[in-house]
Amino acid sequence: MTPYSVVIPTLVRDTLADCLAALAAATGPRPERIVLVDDRREPEPGALEHPLAVLGDLRERTTVVACGGRGPAAARNTGLRTVTTPWVAFLDDDVQVGPRWCEQLARDLAEAPPDTAGVQGVITVPLSGRRRPTDWERATAGLARARWITADMAYRTEALKQLGGFDERFPRAFREDADLALRVLDAGWRIRRGGRTTRHPVRPASRWVSLQQQRGNADDALMRQLHGPGWWERAVAPRGRIRRHAAITAAGAAACAFTATGHRRAAAVCALGWAAGTAEFARARILPGPRTRDEVTTMLATSVLIPPAATWHRLAGAWRHRGAPAWQEVAR
Secondary structure, X not given: OOOEEEEEEEOOOOHHHHHHHHHHHOOOOOOOEEEEEEOOOOOOOOOOHHHHHOOHHHHHHEEEEEOOOOOHHHHHHHHHOOOOOOEEEXXXXXXXXXXXXXXXXXXXXXXXXXXXXXXXXXXXXXXXXXXXXXXXXXXXXXXXXXXXOOOEEEEEHHHHHHHOOOOOOOOOOOOHHHHHHHHHHHOOOEEEEEEEEEEOOOOOOOOOHHXXXXXXXHHHHHHHHHHOOOHHHHHOOOOOOHHHHHHHHHHHHHHHHHHHOOOHHHHHHHHHHHHHHHHHHHHHHHXXXXXXXXXXXXXXXXXXXXXXXXXXXXXXXXXXXOOOOOHHHHHO
């Protein structure tokens, strides 16, 4: 058996107990150590008592460390520093490993050639078959196709420590996994897909979650700075709509400017362009969904707000990360 540890960054959400219960119930070689990284800024005493109780005999192998609310990349690095096993498996606190996960993980690690630094798990996202998925459900379902997703990702400890771990300048659970994988590949290692399976249920979210997600455009700016303009193709990541969002935002801003200066005809043309772009964006999000009143009104409202929000975060990220050095230089 190849010894391994499990690192789980958490904000102690309600999903944590289910995550740990599934891990405790999985058959196969047990992890030598489970590192639970509490990333709350102000931890509440006793909040971990119930989640830890479901671990059963694995409780003795579990260590809790604090990270202080610095984000999942920093939390994983905090856990990584405590690991001494050859492999470390990262899980998110809102997933549920399969019933044979430990057995399948052991097989994945045993079959990994010496030049393989990472083995990705297979993510499944259960959706209701009775209706069309909402915009948030479709976004979550996309995780099943994502490359190198740390919802279930195992890495050689040696490789991660050589590279300085995750880049802590990525403050959200977004792009930090792709950045690490590209650095692993650039260092001459390989990453393969394993056979173990993990469920990623769709967790409840605010109706404004799609607007909040636009902060990730700043992380895309950091990815471009670190890996060049072609990082999308290398990471096999969807390019997104940032160019269209920028065009819609520019049209809306120009319409306001022309109106203020009395150029009514130019303002009307720009306003028409803004309206057409916004309508196309809303239509593309509404048609695949359930088309309920709540979903349609949410899509209409957020489709107006997302283009300027995305453009702002992208520009702010490009300015903030201009000249950003490689993470290894920062981590030294």
